[in-house]
Amino acid sequence: MAGTIGVGSALRRAREIREITLDEAARDTKLRTEQLAALEDEDFDALGDPVYARAMLRTYAQYLGLKPERVLSVYSRHGDEVAPPAPPGKLGRVERGLAASRIRDNQKFLLVAAAVVLVALVAVGIVSRGGAPEAATIETPTAGATLPPSVVPTTVDVRVVAMGPVEVTAVIDGTAQAPTTLRPGESISLMATEQLQVSATDGGAIELTVDGKDRGTPGVEGAPWSQTFTPRGSP
Secondary structure: OOOOOOHHHHHHHHHHHOOOOHHHHHHHHOOOHHHHHHHHOOOHHHHOOHHHHHHHHHHHHHHOOEOHHHHHHHHHHHHHHHOOOOOOOOOOHHHHHHHHHHHHHOOHHHHHHHHHHHHHHHHOOOOEOOOOOOOOOOOOOOOOOOOOOOOOOOOEEEEEEEOOOEEEEEEEOOEEOOOEEEOOOOEEEEEEOOOEEEEEOOOOOEEEEEOOEEEEOOOOOOOOEEEEEOOOOOO
């Protein structure tokens, strides 16, 4: 990465002090190990749309005992200041990604500004929820501390695996996504912070995994299927 903003190191330090492995954190938060590693490495591009990164940051920060609002505040400053303008519309998806990457490389100094903001937040102890502060680092929870009982995942994660040719569509937090055609053995993962509606042209040609739990085949062979999912604990 061109630079860091400090969020990833704060998450990693909090996890290590709690003596939690990435696999254990993935099991408890229902996020994948590679997603948690990307958060700690600040590889936000690997997480897809920024709405996914924000949802994962909130879940992981709350799980580790950090204040989600403060972590997201630093991430938002990074996103607002570093996000490059959209490349010309005629470029393909790959070319657009490469062009955006080049623009970000020319804005390294903005990352430095975001890092200074995080240091300022850390200095007044508003990132962590408690514990003894360490020199020039954020406050972190003490080793072995129990997790707050109210911590629940703030996202819903649905994985669709095709058993036969099928077209899958989704509405994520009110935004309709382009249909995806899957062949047997192919899959697609979908995540939402508020509501996720998943539809398939053949409900008997897919298998679902919701928040890490196998739901099997949800519909009838040859018949369209649709279902709406929300995060656990949401109204």
